[in-house]
Amino acid sequence: MTVLVFGHRNPDTDAIASALALAGLEVALGTDAHAVALGPPNPETAHALACFGVDAPGVIERARPETDQVMLVDHNERQQSVADIDEVTVLRVVDHHRVANFTSVLPLYFRVEPVGCTCTILARMYAENEVPIPRAIAGMMVSAIISDTLLLRSVTTTDDDRRVAAELAGIAGIDLDTYGDALLRAGAALGDLGAAELIDRDAKSYTLGTTQVRLSQISSTDPTEVLDRRDEFLAAMETERVRAGEDLLLLFVTDVLRGDSELLVVGEPVAAVEKSFSVTVVDGHAHLPGVVSRKKQVVPPLTAALR
């Protein structure tokens, strides 16, 4: 039976690239593995797939009945995974996020490391198994590192990410800075998308204490594009918050060139949000200097404030 390999819902470039990379490694090691995704590629990922001539993975919502054996990349929390995650066997997890809400019946291969990108861990796994990385896969993997670390500038970036990104850029035959700048700009183009679509593009749900929180992030080269449409965004966020049954919905519009974020907030408790970032939310908005990482700069203070 084919083993399905996939990243989190609302896939970003790392979710899709790490699924392709792990499935490729597993196939090289003799496992019948196949990469899929829990949603279509976003514009940034589409740019990378087009550059390296890779087809977008097929989209699934459930693993069954196609398979009951799966491997998770770039996530481990059940609410970010397939709808039927509790009914299948997880053989492997490769991830770089916090560990939470995961339970297995049997021992498994579960590898999480505090690096900037799942593909950095996967590059090490290829090396450990002495499997060469094909050019197209290397291109997708370096795209994921550029995406997750904002071209190695995010606070989440480690020396491992820098070393692996340089190696992968060499295999892919790209100039890291030139390609990286183009990739981030492709991902930051808001285009003519509606507020609801932009809010949902990179959104993850968390249970922090007893509060259901949805954290949404948009990359931008010009956040005023969003701030100028603030009322439209706040209304769409409130609709989405109620629809999803969340207590709190936060939208981070991250300026990928300056390394700051503009925060929009709907729901309660706003006081916990203000405490987390030491800011005052005025008309649903606050400026967050230096905040670019949901994982490292948002989830931990919010977890503490909502405990």
Added chain:
Amino acid sequence: MTVLVFGHRNPDTDAIASALALAGLEVALGTDAHAVALGPPNPETAHALACFGVDAPGVIERARPETDQVMLVDHNERQQSVADIDEVTVLRVVDHHRVANFTSVLPLYFRVEPVGCTCTILARMYAENEVPIPRAIAGMMVSAIISDTLLLRSVTTTDDDRRVAAELAGIAGIDLDTYGDALLRAGAALGDLGAAELIDRDAKSYTLGTTQVRLSQISSTDPTEVLDRRDEFLAAMETERVRAGEDLLLLFVTDVLRGDSELLVVGEPVAAVEKSFSVTVVDGHAHLPGVVSRKKQVVPPLTAALR
């Protein structure tokens, strides 16, 4: 601040050896790490420590106030860890059990592999970091593999365990079979210990569905020693079950030479136990041919039966 490294409560040889091994690796890599244990060594571990001239790690119940940074080996479930696990930061987890009841706020290094022994993973980590394993540590690590895999005979044994055990035996300068037989016999000697003490020596608590289960295991070269004292054991088990607030307490008396177990049961639901192993429990007892691994042959069927 010193980072404390420790295995699970009621430590077995792997819990203590893997703490010594990871702390040694961390020190070699420049971290101020120190191995401790959540209980004194059992007779088997004491035999290994004496053979290789290693002091038993100090015993702690809580990590604080000595430190708020810890590394877990040979366990990841909070109820098997220090009492104040929720108040400290877990930097690393190295384990070979199922993943459950673990939550971190920050990303961490979390490495679980489905091999027979945590020390098998640690041997690979020494190699990946190009740190040589000192003879005494190698001796403790091979002891752990012998203990967890019943001298490479348990169903949990992988090719990795076999390869690593042979390498470590070479570094430690022991004959695997001769030393292994002596180690298992040292651990299987029930001596003149009371039933309560034997029941508690290698016991772990699990929440399976809504049932609190305590699974206790004794190694023996002659299980009739325990069966001849069945009423004494059943009474001590019931006292322990009530004291610990468990629904079900199972004692596996595992014949390390034949590879079978004798099961004693107190509490409810006994029907789920009978279903798990396809046996009938008579006067609190059943014979379980071929069952030696709590992790692989007990927890999974019991989880299914109690779901």
